[in-house]
Amino acid sequence: MRNKIFILLVLSGCFIASLSSLAPIWFLWDTSWPFWSSYGISSLWGTEWYPFESLFGLLPAIVGSIWVLIIAMGVAIPCGLAAAIVSSEILPASWQNLLRVSMEVLAGIPSVVYGLIGLWVLLPWLQQHLGLLTGHSLLAAGLILSLMILPTIMVMALDALRLVPAEQREAAINLGLDWEQRLYRVLLPQAWPGIRTGMLLGLGRALGETMAVMLVVGSMDRLPQPIYNILEPAQTLTSRIGREMGEASFGSMHFSALLACGLVLALFASLLSLLAHRKSKQAHP
Amino acid sequence: MRLAPSIPNHSPPISETNKPEKVCIEVHKLSLQLSGKPILHDVSFTIPSLGITSLIGPSGAGKSSLLRCLNRLYDDWKGNISMNNTPIKKWHGGADVLRQFVGLIAQKPSVFPVSIAENVTFGLPRQQRQQNQDELIQSCLKQAALWNEVKDRLHTPANTLSLGQQQRLCLARALALKPAILLLDEPTSSLDPLSKELIECSITKLAISMPIICVTHDLDQAARLQGQVVFMCDGKVIETGESHAFFTQPKRIETREFLRWSVCECAED
Amino acid sequence: MKALLILLALPAILLPTACLLYILYQALPALNWSLIAGSDTANISNMSSAGQALWHQISGSLLLMMLANILAAPLALSMAFFHALIASRQQKMILMTFLQVLQGIPPIVYGLCGLILLVHLLHWGISLATGAVILAIIILPLLSSNIIHALERIPAEQTEAAAALGMSKAAIVLRVWFPLAWTSMLTGLVLAMARSLSETAPILFTATVFSGIAWPDSLFSPVTSLQTHIFYLAQEGSNAQAIHVAWASAAVLLALVLLFSLTALFLRRYKESS
Numbered sequence: 001m002r003n004k005i006f007i008l009l010v011l012s013g014c015f016i017a018s019l020s021s022l023a024p025i026w027f028l029w030d031t032s033w034p035f036w037s038s039y040g041i042s043s044l045w046g047t048e049w050y051p052f053e054s055l056f057g058l059l060p061a062i063v064g065s066i067w068v069l070i071i072a073m074g075v076a077i078p079c080g081l082a083a084a085i086v087s088s089e090i091l092p093a094s095w096q097n098l099l100r101v102s103m104e105v106l107a108g109i110p111s112v113v114y115g116l117i118g119l120w121v122l123l124p125w126l127q128q129h130l131g132l133l134t135g136h137s138l139l140a141a142g143l144i145l146s147l148m149i150l151p152t153i154m155v156m157a158l159d160a161l162r163l164v165p166a167e168q169r170e171a172a173i174n175l176g177l178d179w180e181q182r183l184y185r186v187l188l189p190q191a192w193p194g195i196r197t198g199m200l201l202g203l204g205r206a207l208g209e210t211m212a213v214m215l216v217v218g219s220m221d222r223l224p225q226p227i228y229n230i231l232e233p234a235q236t237l238t239s240r241i242g243r244e245m246g247e248a249s250f251g252s253m254h255f256s257a258l259l260a261c262g263l264v265l266a267l268f269a270s271l272l273s274l275l276a277h278r279k280s281k282q283a284h285p
Numbered sequence: 286m287r288l289a290p291s292i293p294n295h296s297p298p299i300s301e302t303n304k305p306e307k308v309c310i311e312v313h314k315l316s317l318q319l320s321g322k323p324i325l326h327d328v329s330f331t332i333p334s335l336g337i338t339s340l341i342g343p344s345g346a347g348k349s350s351l352l353r354c355l356n357r358l359y360d361d362w363k364g365n366i367s368m369n370n371t372p373i374k375k376w377h378g379g380a381d382v383l384r385q386f387v388g389l390i391a392q393k394p395s396v397f398p399v400s401i402a403e404n405v406t407f408g409l410p411r412q413q414r415q416q417n418q419d420e421l422i423q424s425c426l427k428q429a430a431l432w433n434e435v436k437d438r439l440h441t442p443a444n445t446l447s448l449g450q451q452q453r454l455c456l457a458r459a460l461a462l463k464p465a466i467l468l469l470d471e472p473t474s475s476l477d478p479l480s481k482e483l484i485e486c487s488i489t490k491l492a493i494s495m496p497i498i499c500v501t502h503d504l505d506q507a508a509r510l511q512g513q514v515v516f517m518c519d520g521k522v523i524e525t526g527e528s529h530a531f532f533t534q535p536k537r538i539e540t541r542e543f544l545r546w547s548v549c550e551c552a553e554d
Numbered sequence: 555m556k557a558l559l560i561l562l563a564l565p566a567i568l569l570p571t572a573c574l575l576y577i578l579y580q581a582l583p584a585l586n587w588s589l590i591a592g593s594d595t596a597n598i599s600n601m602s603s604a605g606q607a608l609w610h611q612i613s614g615s616l617l618l619m620m621l622a623n624i625l626a627a628p629l630a631l632s633m634a635f636f637h638a639l640i641a642s643r644q645q646k647m648i649l650m651t652f653l654q655v656l657q658g659i660p661p662i663v664y665g666l667c668g669l670i671l672l673v674h675l676l677h678w679g680i681s682l683a684t685g686a687v688i689l690a691i692i693i694l695p696l697l698s699s700n701i702i703h704a705l706e707r708i709p710a711e712q713t714e715a716a717a718a719l720g721m722s723k724a725a726i727v728l729r730v731w732f733p734l735a736w737t738s739m740l741t742g743l744v745l746a747m748a749r750s751l752s753e754t755a756p757i758l759f760t761a762t763v764f765s766g767i768a769w770p771d772s773l774f775s776p777v778t779s780l781q782t783h784i785f786y787l788a789q790e791g792s793n794a795q796a797i798h799v800a801w802a803s804a805a806v807l808l809a810l811v812l813l814f815s816l817t818a819l820f821l822r823r824y825k826e827s828s
Binding site: 165167168170171172173174175176177178185186189190 | 356358381382383384385386388389390391393395396397398407408455458459462
């Protein structure tokens with residue numbers, strides 16, 4: 001009897017949990033439906049976003065998000081990977097542990113704090129050294145994001161490298177392979193699934209990050225001119241939602257369009273975490 | 286002597302004529318400390334340019350550490366080791382080149398997670414790996430007595446092999462580099478009897494053309510492999526000798542103790 | 555090669571640390587007791603409210619965090635027990651994939667949905683309850699998978715031995731699993747707490763207001779929180795005092811988050827050593 005009550009409790013808890021996790025996704029779809037039905041899928045590549053003139057093109061924000069991701073990953077992957085390799089293969093074990101712990105702690109720093117640093121340290125610096133008007137730019141957002149996802153990428157890569165058995169390293173040494181060859185031919189291939197998972201998780205985090213981006217990106221709803229101009233203020237999907245969420249009136253087309261941004265964001269992010277999940281499952285069969 | 290009947294009679298025909306190069310290893314007053322603990326103490330012996338040398342002794346005697354000194358996996362020792370009259374610390378090209386000259390097979394086989402064929406050629410330089418190496422792969426696998434088992438599945442992942450097959454693959458992988466010396470660290474201690482026999486057979490054949498040093502805790506194996514025996518205890522070399530003489534007429538009291546003790550141990554099993 | 559790697563690794567190791575130190579450097583001059591506890595001299599009517607005591611923000615953040623975790627913990631526990639006791643192999647796989655996907659969805663999306671459902675459709679308004687529910691949903695997948703992993707580390711022999719004695723599932727959970735896994739479960743909870751303290755975007759328009767709230771009157775009134783406070787202050791570029799307070803708030807928030815994440819680390823070490 002007690003057993004049955006217990007199982008009933010567990011099942012009802014699961015029911016509530018899945019319901020509350022799935023409800024947001026349904027509302028996302030339901031509320032953005034007016035937007036999709038009146039503007040259609042083509043608004044994904046519309047270039048104009050003027051809510052007050054009922055122009056809702058998502059392309060500027062999507063391009064902005066992609067640029068920010070490229071910059072963030074371009075900085076964070078080489079640096080994070082190098083830091084992982086240096087700490088697992090060059091530094092002594094005690095340093096390694098210290099570094100891992102501090103990286104884990106750094107991964108937990110709230111994004112709004114990074115936003116503050118971006119706003120009051122990075123922007124003035126960019127302004128001064130690149131001669132920008134305010135410093136608000138895609139570059140600034142990308143750099144701040146790279147700082148935020150560095151610890152994630154590094155910790156995952158470090159764990160993956162540490163999981164390569166000592167026997168494998170020794171076997172490679174016994175074959176007379178030098179340090180670089182061991183790195184390229186034994187360590188990195190074997191740690192690759194874990195490293196890839198870390199990269200995808202970092203990418204997902206960078207995609208969904210709001211506060212830091214919102215503070216430094218400049219929130220300018222237009223395509224970069226020309227498209228590779230990353231030194232001008234721009235907009236990303238998350239910063240648009242964050243900026244306009246408080247302004248849009250509930251039930252309006254503007255609100256619905258923001259929900260559409262959210263839906264696009266959620267789809268991309270779920271795809272990324274699915275990919276990360278699949279790869280990590282291959283890593284530990 | 287209990288060991289005597291198990292000695293097989295395929296004595297290696299040592300012919301001094303058809304070997305490519307004479308490699309003679311000299312270890313002189315070798316001392317090693319690992320994290321402050323003395324492991325080896327004034328170890329000196331010479332190894333002839335052909336045939337098998339078995340390193341025996343109780344566990345913790347420093348046998349495996351000695352092997353690791355010989356290919357500079359441990360590089361922090363005092364004394365002198367020379368091969369072909371060249372001190373290995375001053376080896377031309379450094380430790381990595383030395384390790385291609387000296388193949389080492391570890392106790393536990395560890396194959397790389399690539400195909401069997403790629404495992405064999407893993408240690409070769411890039412240009413050679415890109416060329417067609419079928420002949421080399423075949424000859425190495427044959428030397429390691431693995432060819433017949435894997436010839437139909439050279440491109441399957443190597444970790445699908447059994448442990449014994451993996452160890453023979455490791456042997457083939459080391460042979461692909463055409464080493465002048467082979468060091469074996471208890472190569473058969475965790476293997477099935479068939480693989481053990483196959484490996485013993487192939488190293489006996491290999492010993493015709495190169496010096497082989499084999500650490501073993503299995504006295505029967507040391508006797509079967511014949512050649513020279515070096516008995517170590519507590520980081521020191523106690524006695525060296527030709528295997529038959531060593532097992533039948535040990536000179537030192539420690540050796541006698543060890544042999545008696547080991548035989549009792551075997552009898553109890 | 556090694557030199558190049560070290561060159562690349564240096565910024566990765568030094569920059570985050572430098573950031574931490576910089577925050578402290580900026581915050582220390584502004585950080586004093588009267589800022590946190592409030593004092594008579596602080597000018598409450600100041601338009602920027604930069605003079606307001608941080609105490610209200612701190613308590614608001616902690617309140618949101620506690621409520622979110624109280625809501626999420628039972629649900630996460632039941633998910634974990636479902637995973638460990640009831641689910642088939644296939645159901646386990648689906649559940650884990652589901653949790654992974656949910657963890658990947660950006661928090662701001664949950665904030666948006668909370669805004670629709672809780673604030674507008676259920677008329678809870680911008681309130682403590684809205685924020686707590688949204689945060690609870692955000693940390694739920696993280697907390698569930700943490701607890702699931704904690705339970706997975708229990709040796710199967712222990713469970714089998716208990717089942718062989720004829721113990722019921724409830725008894726196994728209470729008498730075998732809790733004593734064995736409580737530290738790792740607590741670690742998961744503490745990590746979820748740190749996470750819910752650092753989330754900002756989803757509560758920005760759903761739970762918090764800038765100032766004027768000392769202590770929420772009820773579940774359905776707005777609160778102030780440290781996270782959003784930093785955000786508002788950061789944008790007041792013209793007001794030097796506001797920026798000082800922003801750095802100080804950042805330091806306080808960091809201290810709180812670090813307190814939780816270091817506790818989690820300590821608990822893990824404790825678990826490993828015992």
